Amino acid sequence: MILVLIFIAVTLSMLYLKWKYFTTHSPIPSLSPQFLFGNLLQSGVLNGVSPPHILAAFKKRFGDVFQFWVGPSRFIIVNNIVDVEHIFTHRHIYDQGDIFIEKFSVSYPNSLISTKETLDGEDISKKNELLRALRDMISSIMPIIYLPTIVAKIYVTLSLRQRRARKVIERYIDKMIQHELAASSESVVQRKRTSLIASLVDALQNNQKLESIKSEEEKKGKMQNKRIRLKFTDHELSCFFSYLSIGLSRDEVLDEMVAFLVAGFESTSSTLAWFIHLMSKHPQVQQKIKTELMNDNNLQRLSLDRLDSLIYLDCVINEVFRFCPPTTGTIRTLTIDDRLPSSDVQLFKGESVLIPFHNLAHDARYWSIDPEIFYPERFLGEDKNHHPYALIPFGGGHRQCIGQELARFELKVIAARLMQYVTFGDGGIQVNAGGHSVGLAVIPKHVGVTIDVTE
Ligand code: HEM
Numbered sequence: 001m002i003l004v005l006i007f008i009a010v011t012l013s014m015l016y017l018k019w020k021y022f023t024t025h026s027p028i029p030s031l032s033p034q035f036l037f038g039n040l041l042q043s044g045v046l047n048g049v050s051p052p053h054i055l056a057a058f059k060k061r062f063g064d065v066f067q068f069w070v071g072p073s074r075f076i077i078v079n080n081i082v083d084v085e086h087i088f089t090h091r092h093i094y095d096q097g098d099i100f101i102e103k104f105s106v107s108y109p110n111s112l113i114s115t116k117e118t119l120d121g122e123d124i125s126k127k128n129e130l131l132r133a134l135r136d137m138i139s140s141i142m143p144i145i146y147l148p149t150i151v152a153k154i155y156v157t158l159s160l161r162q163r164r165a166r167k168v169i170e171r172y173i174d175k176m177i178q179h180e181l182a183a184s185s186e187s188v189v190q191r192k193r194t195s196l197i198a199s200l201v202d203a204l205q206n207n208q209k210l211e212s213i214k215s216e217e218e219k220k221g222k223m224q225n226k227r228i229r230l231k232f233t234d235h236e237l238s239c240f241f242s243y244l245s246i247g248l249s250r251d252e253v254l255d256e257m258v259a260f261l262v263a264g265f266e267s268t269s270s271t272l273a274w275f276i277h278l279m280s281k282h283p284q285v286q287q288k289i290k291t292e293l294m295n296d297n298n299l300q301r302l303s304l305d306r307l308d309s310l311i312y313l314d315c316v317i318n319e320v321f322r323f324c325p326p327t328t329g330t331i332r333t334l335t336i337d338d339r340l341p342s343s344d345v346q347l348f349k350g351e352s353v354l355i356p357f358h359n360l361a362h363d364a365r366y367w368s369i370d371p372e373i374f375y376p377e378r379f380l381g382e383d384k385n386h387h388p389y390a391l392i393p394f395g396g397g398h399r400q401c402i403g404q405e406l407a408r409f410e411l412k413v414i415a416a417r418l419m420q421y422v423t424f425g426d427g428g429i430q431v432n433a434g435g436h437s438v439g440l441a442v443i444p445k446h447v448g449v450t451i452d453v454t455e
Contacts, residue, residue, distance in 0.1 A: 021072035028076060028345060030067035031058075038069025040146070045070075050436030051328040052358035059359050065345045068354070071146055073099055075331065075354040081366055082342035084355050084389045088397035093338050096399050097331025097352055102149045104259070106156050107137065107166075133168035134265050136161050137258075141440045166258075173257045177201050177250075196402070200256055203248045262440075264403050267326050268410055270441040274324045275317070275415055277434055278374055280424040280449040285376060289313055289419045300420070307412055313419075315376040317411055321393040323374050325357035326441045330395040357392060358442075366390035425450035 014035075022033045031039050040046050043054045055077060058066055064080040078084055087094045140162055144152040156162050180201035183191070191198040248256075279286050292312045333352045340347065347353065362371045367390065368382035369375055378384075394401035401407070426432050431448025 017072075021074075022069070024067070026067065028065055028067050029062040030069075033069040033074075036071065038071050038073070040069075040071060043068075050438045050442065052325070052356070052436060052438075052442055055328070055356040055359055056362065059356075065340065065343045072148065073352070075352050076345075076347065077329075077354045077356055078340065078343075079356060079359050079363065080340070080342045081360065081363075081387050081389050083340040083345075084360065084392075084396075086341050087332055087353055087355065088389065088392075088395075088400075090338070091398040093334060093336055094332035094353065094397075095335050096333070097354075098333040098350075099145070099331055099352060103141075103144050103152065106144050106149065106152045107140070107162075107258075107262075129168055130172050131265075133165040134261055136165035137169065137262055138266050138440050141262075142438075169258055169261065170254060173254055173261075176257065177204075177253065196260065197257065200248065200253050204250065204253055260403065263401075264407065266439065266441040266443070268407050270326045270443040271320060271407070271411055272414060273444050273447055274326070275320050275411070276418075276424055276449060277432065277444045277447045278320055278323065280426045280432060280447075282374060283423075283425075285316060285374075286419065286423060288376075289316060289415075290423075293416060293420055302413065302416055307409075307416065310412070310416060311380075312376065313412060313416060315379040317408065317415065318379050318391065319374060319376040322361045322371075322391050324442065324444070325361055325393045327357065327393070328438065328442060329354050329356040329358075330399075331355075332397075332399075355392070355396075360390050360392065363390070421454050423452040423454070425452065 018035050022035050022038065024030055024032055031042055033039055034041060037046070043049065043058070045051060045054060055068070058068065058077065059079050064078070065083070066077050068075050068077055078087065140156065140159065143155065147155065176197060180188075180198055181204075183198075188198060188202055192202055289310075289312060292310055295309075331352050331354050334347055334349050337346070337348050339345070360366065364371055366387050367378070368386075369378045379386075389396060392400075394404040394407075427448030427450055431446060433446040435445035437443045437445040
């Protein structure tokens with residue numbers, strides 16, 4: 001009897017799960033999702049086909065708006081630029097994607113990304129220790145995204161590798177916090193204007209014990225402030241912190257710093273890998289960067305003014321971002337029902353839309369020069385005034401990347417230095433075939449270049 005009851009309960013649960021998560025309820029076109037896998041098997045994600053390629057193929061087949069199931073999570077993919085602009089400019093309708101909140105809060109529950117609302121003097125092996133820990137942490141993100149959240153939480157809690165990585169990262173961040181706390185108040189005032197870490201540490205609660213025994217009302221006030229704070233840019237944010245006596249708990253500062261390290265690590269390094277790969281394929285572009293760098297007699301010096309003057313290099317970096325956006329896209333969840341203005345598709349509260357960066361950057365409707373050609377000069381001429389939402393490697397609207405200026409600056413400095421001293425050559429059709437390998441970022445799968453060093 002008990003066995004029969006268990007059998008009925010399991011069957012009913014499975015039927016419910018199938019109906020709730022794996023059935024097409026909406027008229028928006030899609031591939032009918034498979035039980036437990038959604039579209040992951042059919043589309044080839046689980047066999048290594050890259051999400052940008054899959055989203056491009058789906059767009060060809062289904063048009064500008066279609067559905068895609070990542071396991072049980074359903075996304076509405078929006079490719080029309082007028083709709084994309086509408087989404088990014090209506091933050092009160094389209095807020096941070098629920099999936100970010102669910103999944104990122106498994107690893108860093110206190111960071112802003114999971115709410116609606118220089119390593120100096122270290123020896124190289126220690127740096128590698130941090131890099132290894134960051135890599136370990138990043139490697140867990142894809143399973144976390146694909147697994148049901150409850151299983152992901154168990155995995156992160158039980159995984160020895162994850163716990164070790166977290167400990168190493170915390171140790172380094174603790175050092176950064178101590179370093180910031182030791183700084184004089186004058187230097188803090190100065191550095192807070194440009195350093196997110198300095199402003200975060202300055203916002204640490206003076207007395208965490210006192211904060212933890214605050215009444216629910218006071219805490220609610222703090223949560224409201226936390227929501228308000230999302231409306232500000234990072235500089236305004238740091239000023240805002242200064243005027244609030246609330247402060248951040250150590251856990252909040254720690255998780256925010258982990259989020260910065262994780263978000264800024266693979267994204268920036270993969271862009272650099274794409275830069276190297278694309279330079280090796282386009283010697284004439286390298287030559288033009290070198291010519292621009294030689295316009296000044298003082299070859300070695302790279303002052304801020306000098307960097308600012310490198311206009312062609314800016315175009316190359318933009319073209320690298322356009323040709324191979326380092327992330328697949330971003331997600332927003334609807335807070336109320338809405339209708340997309342151009343495609344006229346009806347969306348409902350709680351649904352999530354995904355904006356595919358690669359599709360927008362390669363959509364011939366939005367570019368004058370063939371988007372399949374790597375051609376930095378487009379930004380000096382025909383595509384100078386491209387639609388702003390056709391190229392959004394850092395997302396858009398109120399949740400766009402907080403580290404984008406830093407990332408662009410880092411890339412420009414490194415690219416300029418590389419071009420001063422080395423020339424990349426194509427290492428051969430197979431070893432330098434490119435292709436996508438997707439983790440947190442879209443990384444070139446095969447990069448094999450020759451390196452000529454200039455004396
Ligand atoms: C080439 C480098 C980078 C790329 C391509 C990139 C891309 C992105 C994208 C696409 C988003 C989502 C934006 C949206 O939803 O509209 C994002 C968010 C974020 N990025 Fe970056 N990023 C890069 C570097 C960095 C760096 C260096 C940092 C930290 C210093 C950073 C910190 C963050 C954070 C904290 C968020 C979450 C913002 C929020 O939820 O409000 N990123 N990034």
